[in-house]
Amino acid sequence: MNSTNIWIIIIGVSIVSILPRILPVALLSRYEFPAPLKRWLSFVAPAVLSGLTALSVAAPDGFIDISINNSFIWDFIPTLLVAIKTRNFLYSLLPGIVTMALLYNFIF
Amino acid sequence: MPESKNGAPNGALTGRGYLLDNPLFLFYYFPANNISKLEMHMHKQELRQGINDSIPIVLGYLPLGFAFGVLANEAGMSTIQATMMSVLCFTGAGQYIALGIMQAGGAVFTIILANVLVNLRYLLFSTSLVPYLKGQVPTAIGSLLSYGLTDETYAVSMNRYQSHSPTASYIAGLNLSSHIGWIASTLLGAALGTYITNSDRLGLNFTLPAMFICLLVFMTKRKADVFVAISAAFLCLLIGYLVPSTMGNLFNIIIATIIAASLGMLINEQH
Numbered sequence: 138m139n140s141t142n143i144w145i146i147i148i149g150v151s152i153v154s155i156l157p158r159i160l161p162v163a164l165l166s167r168y169e170f171p172a173p174l175k176r177w178l179s180f181v182a183p184a185v186l187s188g189l190t191a192l193s194v195a196a197p198d199g200f201i202d203i204s205i206n207n208s209f210i211w212d213f214i215p216t217l218l219v220a221i222k223t224r225n226f227l228y229s230l231l232p233g234i235v236t237m238a239l240l241y242n243f244i245f
Numbered sequence: 246m247p248e249s250k251n252g253a254p255n256g257a258l259t260g261r262g263y264l265l266d267n268p269l270f271l272f273y274y275f276p277a278n279n280i281s282k283l284e285m286h287m288h289k290q291e292l293r294q295g296i297n298d299s300i301p302i303v304l305g306y307l308p309l310g311f312a313f314g315v316l317a318n319e320a321g322m323s324t325i326q327a328t329m330m331s332v333l334c335f336t337g338a339g340q341y342i343a344l345g346i347m348q349a350g351g352a353v354f355t356i357i358l359a360n361v362l363v364n365l366r367y368l369l370f371s372t373s374l375v376p377y378l379k380g381q382v383p384t385a386i387g388s389l390l391s392y393g394l395t396d397e398t399y400a401v402s403m404n405r406y407q408s409h410s411p412t413a414s415y416i417a418g419l420n421l422s423s424h425i426g427w428i429a430s431t432l433l434g435a436a437l438g439t440y441i442t443n444s445d446r447l448g449l450n451f452t453l454p455a456m457f458i459c460l461l462v463f464m465t466k467r468k469a470d471v472f473v474a475i476s477a478a479f480l481c482l483l484i485g486y487l488v489p490s491t492m493g494n495l496f497n498i499i500i501a502t503i504i505a506a507s508l509g510m511l512i513n514e515q516h
Contacts, residue, residue, distance in 0.1 A: 138321055138347055140323075140326075142353055143321070143322055143326050143347075144326070145353055146330075146343055146347070146353055146356050146357070147326065147329055147330045147333055147334065148333070149353065149356070149357040149360070150330070150333075150334045150336070150339055150340070150343055150356065150357060150360045151330075151333035151334045153357055153360045153361045153364055154334050154335070154336040154339050154360060154363075154364045154367075155334075155392055157364050157365060157366075157367040157368040157371065158364075158367040158370070158371050158391045158392060158394040159371070159388045159389075159391045159392060160368070160371070161368060161371035161372040161374075161375060162371050162374060162375060162378060162384065162387045162388045162391045163384060163385075163387075163388035163391075165372060165375045166375055166378065166379050166384040166387065167384070169379075170375070170376055173510070175376050176510060176513065177506050177507065177509075177510055178372065178373040178376060178506075179373075180469070180470070180473045180505065180506035180509035180510070181369055181370070181372075181373040181502055181506050182373060182399075182400075182403040182464055183461070183464050183465050183470045183473050183474045183477070183509075184473050184474065184476075184477035184501065184502040184505040184506050184509070185366075185369070185370065185396075185399070185400075185477070185498060185502050186400050186457055186460055186461040186464060186474070187461055187473070187474035187475070187477040187478040187481070187505075188477045188478060188480075188481035188497070188498040188501050188502060189396055189400070189457045189498065190454065190457040190458055190461050190478065191477075191478035191479075191481050191482050192481060192482075192485070192492075192495075192497075192498070193453060193454040193457055194454050194458075195482055196482075196485065196492065197454070199492060199493070200489075200492060201482060201485055201486055201492070203482075209451065209454060212451050212454070212455070213454070213458065216451075216454075216455050216458045216459075217458055217462070220458055220459045220462040220463075221462055224462070224463065226301065226456070226459045229455060229458065229459045229462075230301065230452065230455050230456070230459075233451040233452075233454070233455040233458075234451055234452070234455070236451075237451040
């Protein structure tokens with residue numbers, strides 16, 4: 138692929154990735170959303186986060202891998218427990234990183 | 246309007262200095278200065294908070310941006326092109342997909358179309374931010390800063406808005422530092438990629454999943470939220486399993502979110 142095409146890709150991807158982020162804030166901010174829509178939107182964040190969590194844990198390499206060989210699933214359990222117990226981000230980050238480093242360096 | 250003894254508004258008709266005649270002058274004058282100082286202080290604090298909250302995101306981006314830089318080089322991009330792509334696009338999944346299609350010999354059009362699909366989810370994210378930003382952050386500034394909206398900055402800022410009003414300074418601190426982290430790690434990866442072979446050993450690649458898990462726990466407060474979260478996770482994986490192409494374009498997140506949020510509405514109305 139030549140350099141011009143690469144630049145076209147960069148500009149094109151830039152436009153299609155920026156527009157969907159900016160347009161709703163730019164165009165919809167002047168309207169007051171109806172209450173049911175607001176309620177529906179309030180569920181978007183938990184749903185999105187849960188989807189992202191599921192994908193990042195169960196498919197860390199882009200394909201679904203629900204097996205004991207997937208070290209991310211092993212990390213998920215202590216991290217979730219610590220997060221629920223402490224409700225503190227830094228504490229929750231530690232077991233995941235430690236488990237990951239241990240699993241990677243000594244088991245997998 | 247406070248009035249003087251003769252009924253005229255203070256200072257307005259007496260011919261003497263308005264400010265000194267008005268007993269409220271001290272409150273009008275000095276506190277105004279203090280408020281702007283206070284506001285400055287608040288802006289700085291919000292900016293600092295935003296930067297602080299971006300630290301886990303930046304840590305998580307390091308291996309991802311770095312890997313993108315390395316792979317971009319291998320796919321035929323120069324260091325400048327790889328870095329500029331991270332400056333102008335800031336879409337991790339989209340950038341990886343672009344590399345994948347490039348290496349598979351795909352067309353420019355295919356790459357852009359794939360990115361339309363991958364980035365559609367931001368319509369949903371951005372729309373769900375509107376009720377929070379409305380009246381708090383000027384529309385023009387809010388739109389500009391939405392450039393830095395990613396899965397991660399969305400998750401962190403939504404969590405923040407549960408207890409604090411959004412401010413432009415906070416969003417700037419969070420989004421810009423995250424973006425700078427993404428750009429810097431890409432540059433490092435593209436420039437030094439050939440020297441470092443394995444960053445898995447550092448255990449950093451669990452940073453972002455760990456962050457998602459935490460924010461998910463923090464954000465599920467209502468019973469209906471827990472229900473929505475569990476169904477979204479299940480649906481997301483199920484759709485990804487049944488229609489594997491959605492794993493690539495992340496359409497499974499969009500569909501799972503729409504269904505799960507609608508289920509949440511139903512549950513919420515019943516109780």
